[in-house]
Amino acid sequence: MKLLTKTNLYYTLFALIIFIIGGFAFFFIIQSEIYEEIDEALVSRKEVILKQSGIKGEGYLHELAKSDDIRIIKTNQKSELSSGFSDTLIFRPGERDGEQFRCLTFKANLSGTIYKIEILRSATDSDSLIDGIVLSASIIFFLLLGGGAVLNYFISKKVWKPFYGVLDIIKDYRPGGKPIAELPKSSISEFSNLNQVIDRLVEKVESDFVNLKQFTENASHEIQTPLAIIKTKSELLLQREELDQETVKEIVSINEAATRLSKLNQALLQLMKIDNRQYQESEAIDLSALLEKKLQRLNELIEMKNIKLKTNIDKNVFINMNLSLAEILLSNLLNNSIKHNIFGGDLMINLIPNELSIKNSGEALNIEPEKLFDRFVKESTSNESIGLGLSLVKQICETYNFTVSYNYKFSIHELKINF
Amino acid sequence: MKLLLVEDEKELTSSICKYLIRERYLIDSVSTYNEGRERILLFDYDCAIIDITLPGGSGLGLISLIKEKYLNTGIIIISARNSLKDKIIGLETGSDDYLTKPFFLSELNARIKSILRRRNFAGNKEIIVDEIKITLNDSQIHIYDKPLNLTRKEYELLLYFTANLNRVITKESIAEHLWGDSVDAADSFDFIYTHIKNLRKKIMDLGGKDHIHTLYGMGYKFITE
Secondary structure (H helix, E strand, O other): OOHHHHHHHHHHHHHHHHHHHHHHHHHHHHHHHHHHHHHHHHHHHHHHHHHHHHHHOHHHHHHHHOOOOEEEEEEOOOOOOOOEEEEEEEOOOOOOOOEEEEEEEEEEEEOOEEEEEEEEEEOHHHHHHHHHHHHHHHHHHHHHHHHHHHHHHHHHHHOOHHHHHHHHHHHOOOOOOOOOOOOOOOOOHHHHHHHHHHHHHHHHHHHHHHHHHHHHHHHHHHHHHHHHHHHHHHHHHHOOOOOOHHHHHHHHHHHHHHHHHHHHHHHHHHHHHHHOOOOOOOEEEEHHHHHHHHHHHHHHHHHHOOOEEEEEEOOOOEEEEOHHHHHHHHHHHHHHHHHOOOOOOEEEEEEEOOEEEEEEEOOOOOOOHHHHHOOOOOOOOOOOOOOOHHHHHHHHHHHOOOEEEEEEEOOEEEEEEEO | OEEEEEOOOHHHHHHHHHHHHHHOOEEEEEOOHHHHHHHHHHOOOOEEEEEOEEOOEEHHHHHHHHHHHOOOOEEEEEEOOOOHHHHHHHHHHOOOEEEEOOOOHHHHHHHHHHHHHHHOOOOOOEEEEOOEEEEOOOOEEEEOOEEEOOOHHHHHHHHHHHHOOOOEEEHHHHHHHHHHHHHHHOOOHHHHHHHHHHHHHHHHHOOOOOOEEEEOOOEEEEOOO
16 A cells, blocks of 8 residues: 555545534534524524513503414413423424424513513424535535545655665665665655665665675585595595595595585575675577587486486576576586486486476485575485475576475475476 | 696695696696785796686786787686686686686596697697597597597597596586586486497497506596507
């Protein structure tokens, strides 16, 4: 939900509550004002009646009684007579709804005779007034709502423009990638603050990234040099004539361990580089040709293991990616399918546009299939396996949003990549 | 043959020198960019083995310098950097070969010999080891003047052996030499045994000597008289 939509929503809810409360308050205040007015009018009329009746006598009262808005009742019960204001509904013939009237009851003592006098005054005016209030309040409410929406639209277009500009710029930012474009200037202090913070942050991230990249790469290369010394020294040792069988075995183990360490180191460096998106350059890669080339190189190893190879490779399957990553991807997949294959097993490779599937015979996994792509998970006891091959495959696939899936059915492992 | 080795890691330099000493090369070994530069300006070399990351500068600068001065020097880069990009840059600068650390000394030796042969236009392109004669131009092999038919891999294997005569060569180094990175697809190095066996048999079938000795658990040795 956009910030403005959200504030708009709260604003509308708040306005609605205010209008309801305000409407009621308005209504009651106006109504009491009107009643006060009516009551005042009734009281002054009462005084006129009392005064006039005192002068003119009973005849005046009879005269008065002819009008609609006054009722005069002769009474003797002094005590029961209550005086004061009341509300009453009067139904006129032919009208469905009663009419609201305000009524003032009082008594008049005319030469010993007590009269109960009720004077009435219509209060209908106040009803229509209320209708008017509700209507105008609603109109104001909807005007505010519509006005708010229009205003917000312009505010978001104008005031928030630099913010969205900044957002667009930093959305595409990748550490080590293209430097970010200049952030749009804004006279609003929050936004110019934001720009400063982002600039500082990006600078820091960038320098940290470069440092980290350099550090890991240097560390990785520095490790290769002592390994080279171990390997060459052990190779030199092997050249000595006087070695016994035991010693030779130990030296060969040292040499092989150094090789493994070096491969592990290289694979970790590759993983890190993919993580850091250091394989930026991409080109249209002829996956069909690359696959054929890789298979040709592996042909001998396939034959030696007596593996029955079946390929179904569409011509000219092109894919946009980094060449190094494409090579690593295919090498790891193919090496995997040969290394973990059984003697005399099957290897089926299918490449169609958007899908590469590699199936190979093999023992069932000892590990859960979900863990297959985890780092350092080995599915065999093979010493040569470093346990990073499929992690690399997964990492590369994630980089390009390919999906990679694993399946095991009838002693056949299948790794499928959808581009 | 005169070789220049520019490598800042003393122990690696000593290993390389010790291994190559039997080949009767004259080896100048230095450890910094400036020393390397000095040597290059003073002498002409048949082959230079150069590390890229050197104290005082990049090995690539030395390569350009060699190429400016004496075109006929063969150049091998030895570097810990393994990326395709580094290799391409190295080869574009003018090096003939690129070897990633860590490497086998037998591999380095074979590559130096291969470069020296390629660079040495005057010399006849033949390798003669006892009764075996290899003509490099057409990849023909003769044993006591009888032609020997080898597969591509067996031929490469024989060349690798003749580059490292009378030395222990590990199975791993043979596998890497013949199959490169594809060797990762193998679950053991035992597969090279077949090739060794076939090569040995083919040589002996033509009356050749039993040159290839198996050193159990270690590798092989090509023995000459």
